[in-house]
Amino acid sequence: xxxxxxxxxxxxxxxxxxxxxxxxxxxxxxxxxxxxxxxxxxxxxxxxxxxxxxxxxxxxxxxxxxxxxxxxxxxxxxxxxxxxxxxxxxxxxxxxxxxxxxxxxxxxxxxxxxxxxxxxxxxxxxxxxxxxxxxxxxxxxxxxxxxxxxxxxxxxxxxxxxxxxxxxxxxxxxxxxxxxxxxxxxxxxxxxxxxxxxxxxxxxxxxxxxxxxxxxxxxxxxxxxxxxxxxxxxxxxxxxxxxxxxxxxxxxxxxxxxxxxxxxxxxxxxxxxxxxxxxxxxxxxxxxxxxxxxxxxxxxxxxxxxxxxxxxxxxxxxxxxxxxxxxxxxxxxxxxxxxxxxxxxxxxxxxxxxxxxxxxxxxxxxxxxxxxxxxxxxxxxxxxxxxxxxxxxxxxxxxxxxxxxxxxxxxxxxxxxxxxxxxxxxxxxxxxxxx
Amino acid sequence: xxxxxxxxxxxxxxxxxxxxxxxxxxxxxxxxxxxxxxxxxxxxxxxxxxxxxxxxxxxxxxxxxxxxxxxxxxxxxxxxxxxxxxxxxxxxxxxxxxxxxxxxxxxxxxxxxxxxxxxxxxxxxxxxxxxxxxxxxxxxxxxxxxxxxxxxxxxxxxxxxxxxxxxxxxxxxxxxxxxxxxxxxxxxxxxxxxxxxxxxxxxxxxxxxxxxxxxxxxxxxxxxxxxxxxxxxxxxxxxxxxxxxxxxxxxxxxxxxxxxxxxxxxxxxxxxxxxxxxxxxxxxxxxxxxxxxxxxxxxxxxxxxxxxxxxxxxxxxxxxxxxxxxxxxxxxxxxxxxxxxxxxxxxxxxxxxxxxxxxxxxxxxxxxxxxxxxxxxxxxxxxxxxxxxxxxxxxxxxxxxxxxxxxxxxxxxxxxxxxxxxxxxxxxxxxxxxx
Numbered sequence: 124x125x126x127x128x129x130x131x132x133x134x135x136x137x138x139x140x141x142x143x144x145x146x147x148x149x150x151x152x153x154x155x156x157x158x159x160x161x162x163x164x165x166x167x168x169x170x171x172x173x174x175x176x177x178x179x180x181x182x183x184x185x186x187x188x189x190x191x192x193x194x195x196x197x198x199x200x201x202x203x204x205x206x207x208x209x210x211x212x213x214x215x216x217x218x219x220x221x222x223x224x225x226x227x228x229x230x231x232x233x234x235x236x237x238x239x240x241x242x243x244x245x246x247x248x249x250x251x252x253x254x255x256x257x258x259x260x261x262x263x264x265x266x267x268x269x270x271x272x273x274x275x276x277x278x279x280x281x282x283x284x285x286x287x288x289x290x291x292x293x294x295x296x297x298x299x300x301x302x303x304x305x306x307x308x309x310x311x312x313x314x315x316x317x318x319x320x321x322x323x324x325x326x327x328x329x330x331x332x333x334x335x336x337x338x339x340x341x342x343x344x345x346x347x348x349x350x351x352x353x354x355x356x357x358x359x360x361x362x363x364x365x366x367x368x369x370x371x372x373x374x375x376x377x378x379x380x381x382x383x384x385x386x387x388x389x390x391x392x393x394x395x396x397x398x399x400x401x402x403x404x405x406x407x408x409x410x411x412x413x414x415x416x417x418x419x420x421x422x423x424x425x426x427x428x429x430x431x432x433x434x435x436x437x438x439x440x441x442x443x444x445x446x447x448x449x450x451x452x453x454x455x456x457x458x459x460x461x462x463x464x465x466x467x468x469x470x471x472x473x474x475x476x477x478x479x480x481x482x483x484x485x486x487x488x489x490x491x492x493x494x495x496x497x498x499x500x501x502x503x504x505x506x507x508x509x510x511x512x513x514x515x516x517x518x519x520x521x522x523x524x525x526x527x528x529x530x531x532x533x534x535x536x537x538x539x540x541x542x543x544x545x546x547x548x549x550x551x552x553x554x555x556x557x558x
Numbered sequence: 559x560x561x562x563x564x565x566x567x568x569x570x571x572x573x574x575x576x577x578x579x580x581x582x583x584x585x586x587x588x589x590x591x592x593x594x595x596x597x598x599x600x601x602x603x604x605x606x607x608x609x610x611x612x613x614x615x616x617x618x619x620x621x622x623x624x625x626x627x628x629x630x631x632x633x634x635x636x637x638x639x640x641x642x643x644x645x646x647x648x649x650x651x652x653x654x655x656x657x658x659x660x661x662x663x664x665x666x667x668x669x670x671x672x673x674x675x676x677x678x679x680x681x682x683x684x685x686x687x688x689x690x691x692x693x694x695x696x697x698x699x700x701x702x703x704x705x706x707x708x709x710x711x712x713x714x715x716x717x718x719x720x721x722x723x724x725x726x727x728x729x730x731x732x733x734x735x736x737x738x739x740x741x742x743x744x745x746x747x748x749x750x751x752x753x754x755x756x757x758x759x760x761x762x763x764x765x766x767x768x769x770x771x772x773x774x775x776x777x778x779x780x781x782x783x784x785x786x787x788x789x790x791x792x793x794x795x796x797x798x799x800x801x802x803x804x805x806x807x808x809x810x811x812x813x814x815x816x817x818x819x820x821x822x823x824x825x826x827x828x829x830x831x832x833x834x835x836x837x838x839x840x841x842x843x844x845x846x847x848x849x850x851x852x853x854x855x856x857x858x859x860x861x862x863x864x865x866x867x868x869x870x871x872x873x874x875x876x877x878x879x880x881x882x883x884x885x886x887x888x889x890x891x892x893x894x895x896x897x898x899x900x901x902x903x904x905x906x907x908x909x910x911x912x913x914x915x916x917x918x919x920x921x922x923x924x925x926x927x928x929x930x931x932x933x934x935x936x937x938x939x940x941x942x943x944x945x946x947x948x949x950x951x952x953x954x955x956x957x958x959x960x961x962x963x964x965x966x967x968x969x970x971x972x973x974x975x976x977x978x979x980x981x982x983x984x985x986x987x988x989x990x991x992x993x
Contacts, residue, residue: 159974197705215702539611
């Protein structure tokens with residue numbers, strides 16, 4: 124019987140592992156609770172109306188349709204039996220046991236509220252298509268509600284957007300909301316000027332883009348401020364409710380911000396599968412729930428179990444797509460080498476290819492090898508790299524076309540919302556203003 | 559003060575009325591509970607993964623952004639006070655009174671279950687983006703569940719799709735599911751052959767496409783059968799439940815069909831606003847809830863209130879987009895003529911431009927003046943007409959590109975679903991099989 128490989132999760136890590144097994148003599152099963160691979164770095168463009176779901180989330184089985192050794196199973200991994208080498212997978216119509224000879228756990232990470240799960244209700248995260256969908260309804264719905272609102276204070280609160288966390292996602296989100304309000308929604312309203320929108324970007328730490336070189340941080344902060352983002356660092360969010368956020372800031376004017384839209388881009392924690400694996404095998408899980416692995420990305424005592432990507436704790440590697448892709452590929456190569464009779468585990472060596480983010484159209488920040496830049500060059504680099512890594516030729520062409528219309532023009536074609544969606548959000552409605 | 563026109567609903571009727579008032583000296587308010595104009599004839603392409611939401615549902619305020627006299631209000635019309643000439647509109651953040659001098663009620667129609675509202679839970683309709691979204695999850699999810707299902711009977715039930723109602727929407731839906739299963743999903747699965755899918759199209763009446771000439775009906779029926787659709791006419795659905803449908807057919811083999819996916823395309827009834835208007839003004843509402851209007855599309859006794867499109871009962875006109883567009887334009891022109899001092903109401907004359915539907919790729923049915931055709935020509939006509947009427951140049955270009963990929967290739971790019979969505983559908987799960 125062929126060697127059975129199971130991959131749990133088809134984000135960047137899982138997908139790159141699966142592809143690297145294309146010509147391997149294995150029987151591969153990819154399990155994911157969603158039917159799509161999500162290109163997370165462009166999620167903010169979906170929630171601001173530039174791209175459609177399909178542009179950034181191709182079906183896994185379509186991506187792998189020419190890989191004959193791969194079976195895709197849409198299901199939720201309820202538990203992993205490491206001793207018995209088998210998973211319990213819940214699909215739409217029941218539970219199945221899925222046995223394996225080698226296992227690659229690439230279940231990734233989810234939004235973290237740092238011990239404040241109650242914040243989630245009032246400040247949704249940005250990790251899935253569903254999140255982006257809900258956020259899109261909130262963002263565009265806020266402008267709709269402001270147009271309908273006669274009371275100036277309430278209108279101002281509808282037009283205030285608070286983005287929590289000034290990493291790449293938060294910076295891109297805040298920048299894109301400014302673009303929306305200052306440019307893309309121009310001429311769409313009669314009673315409000317969408318350009319009146321206040322976009323606040325908060326970070327608990329001392330800087331934006333903490334993962335970038337210090338010189339770029341300052342320049343990025345200046346670029347954001349010039350764009351119109353109200354940036355506050357050293358400003359930890361201490362409370363989130365239906366009407367706004369409380370901020371532990373020195374500046375008394377931002378200790379309380381009334382805002383009907385609050386977006387949480389502040390941090391991630393590993394999938395609970397990490398803790399479950401650690402408990403079962405005696406491995407150590409770090410504070411963020413990531414599993415400490417051996418240098419070859421395997422679980423201590425279980426060379427047949429690989430933990431990769433955001434779920435893996437190794438050498439303080441950052442939780443970025445590039446680490447997931449490279450560790451996924453490493454796991455796949457290790458399995459192939461073993462099948463070729465080379466049992467020696469080689470350590471995973473991460474090759475840092477750099478990091479980048481957009482600030483606004485035509486302005487990006489990039490740190491790639493010797494290149495450290497904020498501006499047009501950074502934006503072009505960002506654009507090229509994201510196009511290259513986007514899955515599927517068709518998605519690349521359509522995304523490039525959409526970007527041309529969005530950045531040269533002001534098109535935001537994906538803006539479908541209904542009052543029913545806003546009503547769902549209005550379960551989070553603040554009380555009537557006390558006047 | 560300028561003459562205040564309010565349009566309720568921005569489907570084909572409302573949108574064409576609004577546009578026809580572009581250069582009129584009026585202050586126009588368009589009220590809709592959704593933020594988008596929906597190009598309903600292509601809804602079935604969204605639910606089968608060809609087009610994205612944005613392709614067929616541009617934001618109303620974006621469509622009207624260059625029409626300076628138009629204000630768009632996203633809100634639900636709770637009531638119309640005809641005597642006081644004012645509407646109560648609920649928006650995301652409260653209730654507003656919206657007064658008018660002229661009113662155009664274009665609230666359209668919704669799915670009708672012909673006195674069986676309990677069917678809706680088990681056989682969702684096809685009238686809104688939300689409907690198409692839910693259906694898309696069900697259709698693609700059914701193939702996912704079948705792939706995960708070992709039991710052959712349950713698998714067969716997942717792979718059975720029942721479309722109720724063989725009008726244009728039902729025919730297009732059934733044809734597109736066959737295309738999916740026989741062509742687009744090829745090579746996507748390992749355990750099932752999606753081409754095994756059974757697609758059943760039921761109609762209570764004696765023919766498919768009842769609105770088309772008789773010669774075309776028979777040819778269309780043959781084309782559908784050749785394609786692989788299992789067609790049953792004179793087959794009224796008498797029951798719908800979580801496991802399938804009951805059919806009042808002579809053929810005993812179709813009296814009960816086990817099917818996990820059931821799609822209701824059988825009929826429409828007017829928006830409840832119609833009945834409310836009728837009750838208030840003493841006008842007559844017909845069986846489908848449509849309001850009988852005078853020949854100039856106004857309410858008897860209320861020349862300032864126009865009722866158009868699917869909400870209007872006049873001369874037994876069919877509930878099609880073309881009637882809505884033309885009656886919308888007629889109402890707008892009447893208002894403009896009155897403002898020019900010409901108070902005489904002219905009767906609405908409907909100009910029938912024909913009717914068409916697709917059966918599969920490269921095969922359509924069209925009846926336009928002297929042209930009556932089933933085949934490639936019908937498909938080309940369908941394609942050209944739908945492209946021309948689709949709103950927005952960008953949407954036309956992207957839709958044409960998507961069609962090229964879908965019909966020449968087999969691309970179905972919009973297929974995002976998650977297990978959570980299937981779980982929501984699984985509230986409608988049948989009991990475990992009794993073996």
